[in-house]
Amino acid sequence: MGEIGSDPDFKLVSAACAGDREAFAALLERHYDRIHGLAWHLTGSRADADDIAQDVCCTLVEKIGSFRGEAKFTTWLIGITFNACRDWRRRRGSFRLFTEKMAVLAGIAAAPDGRDLYDAIWLKSAIAKLKPALRDTAVLVAGQQLSHAEAAAILKVAEATVSWRMHEVRRILSAAGETDT
Structure with missing residues (x-):
């Protein structure tokens, strides 16, 4: 309490x-x-x-x-x-298109600057490659602005697991961005 x-x-x-x-x-x-x-x-x-x-x-x-x-x-x-x-x-039985919204929520999309279509396509592709556990964690932490502890309770994992997953999301998306530029 x-x-x-x-x-x-x-x-x-x-x-x-x-x-x-x-x-x-x-x-x-x-x-x-x-x-x-x-x-x-x-x-x-x-x-x-x-x-x-x-x-x-x-x-x-x-x-x-x-x-x-x-x-x-x-x-x-x-x-x-x-x-x-x-x-x-x-x-x-399927996970449908939420990648455009996810990109903005996760803070990996730049503010609109004329490259929105390119960015949306890249982000959709990059996020689609994430495992569901990583997508779910990013939505809760970045999208819903929950603490790692709160997200861990919802996901029924350790807080350290949430921290690791967010690190992985950043690493994967950063690496994907470097190969596309």
Whole structure:
């Protein structure tokens, strides 16, 4: 319960867990864009993100009572959303186009300067070559701005593993960039 006192959602979560529908609605309103955005980044499809976000909102009705406050509510919610996306990938059998968004989120794309099409093609190719574990880690750390510890909890790996994966993402993308220039 170390983070509960610093969690800006503490009062709303407590009320929602006690059955307060208005508090639950306020939580959904506050975090829907985060849920949808993560789903969109992981699936690359607005339509799929819409479906996943709706599923997460429905799942949250059932799971809100299981929130124990061991992490911030947003971290817990990102974990639920991440798992929903992982399940979607398994059901779908494929990982679709999210590379353009991923490049910007991971901070490896330069600001628009007229080379956007070239950059998008290069990044799509480079990111497509990353293993799913590396892509997932980069989305959580760079895209959702989670700490390595928070990402590790969601991915169910050691914090050192997240650090290593981010190092690998940078190394691989840097090496790919050097061979293309």
